[in-house]
Amino acid sequence: xxxxxxxxxxxxxxxxxxxxxxxxxxxxxxxxxxxxxxxxxxxxxxxxxxxxxxxxxxxxxxxxxxxxxxxxxxxxxxxxxxxxxxxxxxxxxxxxxxxxxxxxxxxxxxxxxxxxxxxxxxxxxxxxxxxxxxxxxxxxxxxxxxxxxxxxxxxxxxxxxxxxxxxxxxxxxxxxxxxxxxxxxxxxxxxxxxxxxxxxxxxxxxxxxxxxxxxxxxxxxxxxxxxxxxxxxxxxxxxxxxxxxxxxxxxxxxxxxxxxxxxxxxxxxxxxxxxxxxxxxxxxxxxxxxxxxxxxxxxxxxxxxxxxxxxxxxxxxxxxxxxxxxxxxxxxxxxxxxxxxxxxxxxxxxxxxxxxxxxxxxxxxxxxxxxxxxxxxxxxxxxxxxxxxxxxxxxxxxxxxxxxxxxxxxxxxxxxxxxxxxxxxxxxxxxxxxxxxxxxxxxxxxxxxxxxxxxxxxxxxxxxxxxxxxxxxxxxxxxxxxxxxxxxxxxxxxxxxxxxxxxxxxxxxxxxxxxxxxxxxxxxxxxxxxxxxxxxxxxxxxxxxxxxxxxxxxxxxxxxxxxxxxxxxxxxxxxxxxxxxxxxxxxxxxxxxxxxxxxxxxxxxxxxxxxxxxxxxxxxxxxxxxxxxxxxxxxxxxxxxxxxxxxxxxxxxxxxxxxxxxxxxxxxxxxxxxxxxxxxxxxxxxxxxxxxxxxxxxxxxxxxxxxxxxxxxxxxxxxxxxxxxxxxxxxxxxxxxxxxxxxxxxxxxxxxxxxxxxxxxxxxxxxxxxxxxxxxxxxxxxxxxxxxxxxxxxxxxxx
Numbered sequence: 001x002x003x004x005x006x007x008x009x010x011x012x013x014x015x016x017x018x019x020x021x022x023x024x025x026x027x028x029x030x031x032x033x034x035x036x037x038x039x040x041x042x043x044x045x046x047x048x049x050x051x052x053x054x055x056x057x058x059x060x061x062x063x064x065x066x067x068x069x070x071x072x073x074x075x076x077x078x079x080x081x082x083x084x085x086x087x088x089x090x091x092x093x094x095x096x097x098x099x100x101x102x103x104x105x106x107x108x109x110x111x112x113x114x115x116x117x118x119x120x121x122x123x124x125x126x127x128x129x130x131x132x133x134x135x136x137x138x139x140x141x142x143x144x145x146x147x148x149x150x151x152x153x154x155x156x157x158x159x160x161x162x163x164x165x166x167x168x169x170x171x172x173x174x175x176x177x178x179x180x181x182x183x184x185x186x187x188x189x190x191x192x193x194x195x196x197x198x199x200x201x202x203x204x205x206x207x208x209x210x211x212x213x214x215x216x217x218x219x220x221x222x223x224x225x226x227x228x229x230x231x232x233x234x235x236x237x238x239x240x241x242x243x244x245x246x247x248x249x250x251x252x253x254x255x256x257x258x259x260x261x262x263x264x265x266x267x268x269x270x271x272x273x274x275x276x277x278x279x280x281x282x283x284x285x286x287x288x289x290x291x292x293x294x295x296x297x298x299x300x301x302x303x304x305x306x307x308x309x310x311x312x313x314x315x316x317x318x319x320x321x322x323x324x325x326x327x328x329x330x331x332x333x334x335x336x337x338x339x340x341x342x343x344x345x346x347x348x349x350x351x352x353x354x355x356x357x358x359x360x361x362x363x364x365x366x367x368x369x370x371x372x373x374x375x376x377x378x379x380x381x382x383x384x385x386x387x388x389x390x391x392x393x394x395x396x397x398x399x400x401x402x403x404x405x406x407x408x409x410x411x412x413x414x415x416x417x418x419x420x421x422x423x424x425x426x427x428x429x430x431x432x433x434x435x436x437x438x439x440x441x442x443x444x445x446x447x448x449x450x451x452x453x454x455x456x457x458x459x460x461x462x463x464x465x466x467x468x469x470x471x472x473x474x475x476x477x478x479x480x481x482x483x484x485x486x487x488x489x490x491x492x493x494x495x496x497x498x499x500x501x502x503x504x505x506x507x508x509x510x511x512x513x514x515x516x517x518x519x520x521x522x523x524x525x526x527x528x529x530x531x532x533x534x535x536x537x538x539x540x541x542x543x544x545x546x547x548x549x550x551x552x553x554x555x556x557x558x559x560x561x562x563x564x565x566x567x568x569x570x571x572x573x574x575x576x577x578x579x580x581x582x583x584x585x586x587x588x589x590x591x592x593x594x595x596x597x598x599x600x601x602x603x604x605x606x607x608x609x610x611x612x613x614x615x616x617x618x619x620x621x622x623x624x625x626x627x628x629x630x631x632x633x634x635x636x637x638x639x640x641x642x643x644x645x646x647x648x649x650x651x652x653x654x655x656x657x658x659x660x661x662x663x664x665x666x667x668x669x670x671x672x673x674x675x676x677x678x679x680x681x682x683x684x685x686x687x688x689x690x691x692x693x694x695x696x697x698x699x700x701x702x703x704x705x706x707x708x709x710x711x712x713x714x715x716x717x718x719x720x721x722x723x724x725x726x727x728x729x730x731x732x733x734x735x736x737x738x739x740x741x742x743x744x745x746x747x748x749x750x751x752x753x754x755x756x757x758x759x760x761x762x763x764x765x766x767x768x769x770x771x772x773x774x775x776x777x778x779x780x781x782x783x784x785x786x787x788x789x790x791x792x793x794x795x796x797x798x799x
Contacts, residue, residue: 062124084324088352171311183297255288419457452637461538682763
């Protein structure tokens with residue numbers, strides 16, 4: 001287990017930042033090989049339409065045009081469609097071709113691609129392509145899509161059903177005997193990831209050896225290489241994928257995308273490097289979206305507040321096609337839905353549905369924010385019904401430290417946890433009782449102040465092969481001690497903002513007692529790095545860092561053998577400390593530095609018969625379990641009655657991610673997550689009109705939070721190390737997003753509940769709150785009516 005020493009545990013600034021903030025980063029669009037030509041996509045303006053004809057005659061004769069590719073053209077070159085990972089009851093996956101040839105199924109679906117000598121010429125030629133459409137009825141409402149909607153997104157998928165996923169045990173008895181129940185319907189609205197860097201693909205086909213090089217904005221270059229091989233029909237060992245600096249991903253750069261495939265095939269066709277650069281407008285319709293669930297939930301409890309049952313039916317919008325991990329997001333929601341509570345009876349059913357919208361996939365948190373939101377909102381509703389303080393109800397139902405490892409009934413074995421100290425610290429920092437008094441005084445003055453709570457546990461560090469859907473969950477590291485005593489690490493993870501260039505260097509520097517400047521971290525190039533599963537699901541350090549530690553230990557073992565040879569000592573008498581190998585015991589006093597050992601490893605001829613040259617190790621690490629970060633978030637808000645504006649007065653979070661390698665980076669990850677979670681609670685929403693047009697398709701219409709909308713965050717932590725990996729670390733990149741959405745909504749509803757307002761669906765924009773305050777239709781004021789709708793729904797779906 002890793003111990004904090006000189007670098008590990010210190011607040012070290014990110015080593016990658018100087019090049020990034022000074023404009024010296026190398027992003028995919030920064031690469032333009034000699035002879036590069038440009039690719040432009042012609043996209044469907046209709047959400048659902050039959051393609052009757054495509055006329056490319058005028059476009060082919062335009063200036064600079066090198067090639068025009070239609071769906072029929074591409075099928076002749078294509079080895080396979082865009083892959084999706086099936087899960088649950090699914091038996092058929094509709095083919096998702098990079099360029100559609102029969103029907104457009106969402107606005108932005110590619111119908112043709114143009115290659116030209118300049119971006120402008122490619123765009124102009126694409127506009128000259130004439131497509132004749134027969135516009136078809138659209139399917140947008142996922143509940144209606146599944147319940148008798150005559151229009152099918154895919155003719156072969158009855159009821160527009162992608163798959164059903166069912167987890168947990170029988171909850172019938174829990175609800176039949178319950179003293180108290182609450183029921184609710186929550187909408188977890190669709191979000192657009194909006195990474196700072198749009199997607200880019202630069203493909204170059206090498207005619208000499210029939211190989212392909214693809215520069216791409218990806219979170220998992222090795223997986224992309226494997227998938228690409230199956231799509232373009234080029235052997236994997238002849239494909240090189242390079243993900244250089246990547247400007248954020250949030251899950252949207254996990255999937256295999258159409259544009260990457262088209263760029264590779266186009267490069268082979270025109271015998272030139274082909275570059276496609278996504279515009280921001282394109283990204284709104286072409287890059288996967290996130291969330292988009294409708295969740296029906298009911299909870300049962302005893303009179304004294306012990307939760308006895310949880311029952312959930314979740315509708316999950318897959319969009320028009322199954323993206324790479326689409327149904328897996330629903331799985332991640334289901335497996336963690338009991339949260340940090342000891343609930344003996346839990347049932348979860350996901351109904352994944354196709355609609356005429358942009359495909360959905362993982363978005364920061366991926367299923368865990370959806371689970372935490374519905375659970376934490378329902379906990380507050382239950383507390384209100386029982387007349388208990390929400391924090392008292394949570395404390396009463398926490399899994400206790402002596403219950404770990406704990407099976408959560410649904411699927412997971414939580415390896416460790418200690419939830420009350422995090423809660424107690426948060427309550428103390430927040431001044432919970434004092435804030436309650438402030439709230440009471442404010443109400444007397446006609447002011448609306450509310451306090452929100454969220455206690456969460458998440459599953460991350462996606463790793464154990466037994467817990468993955470189609471692949472093992474390992475990662476890999478190569479540690480090479482150079483002849484001069486410097487160290488180079490080649491890692492299979494693909495950092496794009498997480499900071500592994502810094503944290504991995506901290507680990508190496510400490511373990512070998514060398515300056516951090518002597519460590520270089522290499523990633524993102526499949527020709528240089530070992531096969532790894534990439535960076536998502538907060539796995540980079542928890543899994544990739546585990547592989548790094550194993551490789552370091554292996555290098556140390558060989559270095560110790562070399563040191564013993566050099567000092568003519570028994571290997572078991574040699575210890576490594578402070579950058580030196582020293583002989584202990586009777587032969588004590590002799591020592592040799594790490595740098596000297598490195599030199600001897602490569603050049604000493606005397607070792608030839610005994611020890612092979614070099615000082616390098618490749619190690620794979622596959623954990624036996626996931627990791628389970630947890631924490632408590634508290635917020636206070638005030639609502640301006642005349643406008644419905646929400647002002648966040650105070651935000652406190654206490655998170656536990658095990659050992660912290662770099663507290664500054666931990667705080668940065670939490671800050672980013674909080675911004676995105678609060679953004680969902682108050683601002684962000686992808687909105688389609690009745691014809692399937694995305695009406696929030698620009699940054700003028702899609703409200704991203706800025707610093708002006710966010711408060712000063714007060715962060716603290718507890719430390720409960722995991723034994724799942726050698727570092728004792730858990731993921732932290734998604735925790736802020738998971739916990740912050742329900743805490744803000746709970747705070748707003750706490751401010752309004754004395755007025756009889758029980759729920760407002762996200763995002764809690766000012767006009768929604770104003771309408772609720774003035775008797776409008778955006779709130780659920782009638783608890784009886786709301787629960788009757790939910791009860792009927794459970795009755796229908798449980799037949």
